[in-house]
Amino acid sequence: xxxxxxxxxxxxxxxxxxxxxTVLGIALVVFVFVLLQSLAAGIERSSGNTxxxxxxxxxxxxxxxxxxxxxxxxxxxxxxxxxxxxRNPQGEPLMAADVLVLVNLPRRQGAGEANVLxxxxxxxxxxxxxxxxxxxxxxxxxxxREVVVSxxxxxxxxxxxxxxxxxxxxxxxxxxxxxxxxxxxxxxxxWLDADECRSLFERDMYSSFLIRPRDAAAxxxxxxxxxxxxxxxxxxxxxxxxxxxxxxxxxxxxxLGNFLAVTMSIGAVFAAMNTxxxxxxxxxxxxxxxxxxxxxxxxxxLALLLEGGxxxxxxxxxxxxxxxxxxxxxxxTMGFETFSEIVFEFRITPRLVAEGLLFAVMVGxxxxxxxxxxxxxxxxxxxxxxx
Amino acid sequence: xxxxxxxxxxxxxxxxxxQGEIQVTALNQISLTIAAGEFLTLMGPSGSGKSTLLHxxxxxxxxxSGECLVQGVDxxxxxxxxxxxxxxxxxxFVFQTFNLIPVLTAFENVELPLLLTRLGSAQxxxxxxxxxxxxxxxxxxxxxxRQLSGGQEQRVAIARALVTDPKLVVADExxxxxxxxxxxxxxxxxxxLSRPAGKTVIMVTHDPKAAAFGSRSxxxxxxxxxx
Numbered sequence: 001x002x003x004x005x006x007x008x009x010x011x012x013x014x015x016x017x018x019x020x021x022t023v024l025g026i027a028l029v030v031f032v033f034v035l036l037q038s039l040a041a042g043i044e045r046s047s048g049n050t051x052x053x054x055x056x057x058x059x060x061x062x063x064x065x066x067x068x069x070x071x072x073x074x075x076x077x078x079x080x081x082x083x084x085x086x087r088n089p090q091g092e093p094l095m096a097a098d099v100l101v102l103v104n105l106p107r108r109q110g111a112g113e114a115n116v117l118x119x120x121x122x123x124x125x126x127x128x129x130x131x132x133x134x135x136x137x138x139x140x141x142x143x144x145r146e147v148v149v150s151x152x153x154x155x156x157x158x159x160x161x162x163x164x165x166x167x168x169x170x171x172x173x174x175x176x177x178x179x180x181x182x183x184x185x186x187x188x189x190x191w192l193d194a195d196e197c198r199s200l201f202e203r204d205m206y207s208s209f210l211i212r213p214r215d216a217a218a219x220x221x222x223x224x225x226x227x228x229x230x231x232x233x234x235x236x237x238x239x240x241x242x243x244x245x246x247x248x249x250x251x252x253x254x255x256l257g258n259f260l261a262v263t264m265s266i267g268a269v270f271a272a273m274n275t276x277x278x279x280x281x282x283x284x285x286x287x288x289x290x291x292x293x294x295x296x297x298x299x300x301x302l303a304l305l306l307e308g309g310x311x312x313x314x315x316x317x318x319x320x321x322x323x324x325x326x327x328x329x330x331x332x333t334m335g336f337e338t339f340s341e342i343v344f345e346f347r348i349t350p351r352l353v354a355e356g357l358l359f360a361v362m363v364g365x366x367x368x369x370x371x372x373x374x375x376x377x378x379x380x381x382x383x384x385x386x387x
Numbered sequence: 388x389x390x391x392x393x394x395x396x397x398x399x400x401x402x403x404x405x406q407g408e409i410q411v412t413a414l415n416q417i418s419l420t421i422a423a424g425e426f427l428t429l430m431g432p433s434g435s436g437k438s439t440l441l442h443x444x445x446x447x448x449x450x451x452s453g454e455c456l457v458q459g460v461d462x463x464x465x466x467x468x469x470x471x472x473x474x475x476x477x478x479x480f481v482f483q484t485f486n487l488i489p490v491l492t493a494f495e496n497v498e499l500p501l502l503l504t505r506l507g508s509a510q511x512x513x514x515x516x517x518x519x520x521x522x523x524x525x526x527x528x529x530x531x532x533r534q535l536s537g538g539q540e541q542r543v544a545i546a547r548a549l550v551t552d553p554k555l556v557v558a559d560e561x562x563x564x565x566x567x568x569x570x571x572x573x574x575x576x577x578x579x580l581s582r583p584a585g586k587t588v589i590m591v592t593h594d595p596k597a598a599a600f601g602s603r604s605x606x607x608x609x610x611x612x613x614x
Contacts, residue, residue: 003502004495004502006490006491006495007488007490007491010490010491011490014489014490285484285486286486286488286489288486289480289482289486289488290488290499291471292445292447292474292480293474293475293480293499293500293503293547294471294472294474294475294476294500294503295471295503296467296468296471297467380447380448381442381447381448384447384482384486
């Protein structure tokens with residue numbers, strides 16, 4: 001039979017002065033762990049939230065990202081009238097060609113410069129991406145040097161207010177609207193007319209094609225056809241799959257989060273161990289009394305583990321609560337896929353909170369295990385005689 | 388006249404401690420019997436072995452050699468887990484320093500030994516309330532030990548010793564930390580447990596006045612019975 005839970009809880013709380021350092025240590029570890037993982041989760045969500053499951057994205061074979069892909073303009077004509085491609089009510093094939101260009105622009109408040117991804121899109125491109133909507137201003141007009149920038153980027157870059165202009169190389173573009181990507185990767189882009197983009201930046205080739213097949217079966221056939229046709233040297237995959245894979249940026253952040261958490265947790269384990277050794281030391285006679293009354297060694301070990309676990313849980317909850325302050329906060333980093341500024345939100349998900357709490361409890365249990373074992377191994381008579 | 392059955396039979400009990408290379412004999416070939424319902428006091432100077440003898444009889448310590456039968460069970464032959472169960476079911480403990488758990492109330496302290504039994508919470512509550520009433524602390528059951536006087540703490544400890552209704556109650560200097568009035572109350576309580584309530588009480592004490600409450604007194608010196 002185990003000791004009552006209130007014994008462990010009250011003992012954990014009664015020494016709050018000596019245990020607060022341990023609680024704060026564990027809170028700090030969990031805070032760092034949860035915050036860094038929430039960064040990675042935000043980036044993953046941004047990529048995972050992008051695209052339409054009905055669309056196919058076509059890039060050059062061997063390209064890992066749209067921005068690194070070059071496709072001859074002739075390929076657009078070759079593919080456009082394939083029978084697997086759906087058509088809109090006007091009878092036009094639902095296929096778009098995009099041009100992606102990286103430009104270096106100044107951030108607001110003199111915070112240096114960063115790459116921004118410009119996407120030259122055709123009218124079909126906008127039709128195929130209904131998740132992108134106009135948040136303010138108006139859409140660009142074809143043939144004009146106009147750009148619609150992401151509303152989230154607009155808060156971070158100079159000259160991105162509506163009506164302002166910015167230069168990139170020899171080109172001057174005027175911001176006529178802000179777009180909203182619905183938490184997708186498009187929130188990190190600026191859109192302009194595809195032909196204007198090619199002309200301004202002297203691009204003779206496209207970067208990618210976006211295609212809406214008639215149905216899922218036609219999509220499979222089209223992917224197989226593009227893959228097999230040696231003229232094209234292109235590969236097609238579902239748009240959502242493509243973006244789901246674009247999470248390379250999250251990997252080092254996740255790694256850093258885990259590394260820091262593990263490193264810091266070693267310190268936290270020792271802090272917990274110190275606290276629990278002190279707890280065992282000051283309660284030796286009490287432990288002896290419990291043994292005399294008939295409680296077995298394992299009951300004492302369990303009670304102390306619960307006590308350590310409970311302390312760690314408080315620390316974990318505190319760390320999660322502090323980290324939660326940043327939930328939804330928008331920030332940006334350089335994306336390793338496009339080498340451009342990508343905007344995303346800290347996402348403290350229930351799963352992350354659960355992982356943080358579990359991590360905290362594991363730290364607490366690891367720190368308590370040896371002191372608990374020591375307490376259990378104390379000879380009863382020696383424990384009773386201790387001062 | 389009926390001769391009461393012995394509840395404790397000790398035969399040739401020795402306890403030798405090793406302190407570095409020196410061996411210290413705490414008990415040397417002790418033999419004695421204690422009848423059921425006796426209030427036996429163990430007296431002797433410090434280091435005479437009286438607490439060691441008490442601990443061995445109560446199954447807290449192990450002898451180097453000899454037998455110790457309590458209610459027919461040789462406690463020296465029980466393993467660690469068996470001893471824990473045996474102590475819970477058969478022995479009530481009263482310590483000089485009360486040894487209450489500071490974070491638990493009087494009620495919860497008294498309830499502790501019952502948590503190791505199969506009793507339900509309602510039955511446990513009844514038994515705890517009954518023993519707290521017996522020691523006159525019904526109105527203090529939700530107090531923490533620090534909210535009680537020394538005498539009240541010791542009475543809670545006696546209630547804890549009695550709550551499982553053991554045949555044997557052992558008390559190690561139970562009045563050592565009490566003022567004379569509280570000591571009298573505690574000794575009176577222990578005395579009432581023996582003949583009237585049928586329990587066997589073994590008490591270690593230095594104090595001849597305390598020993599006078601017992602029905603029999605034995606003296607140890609240098610690990611041997613002197614009278």
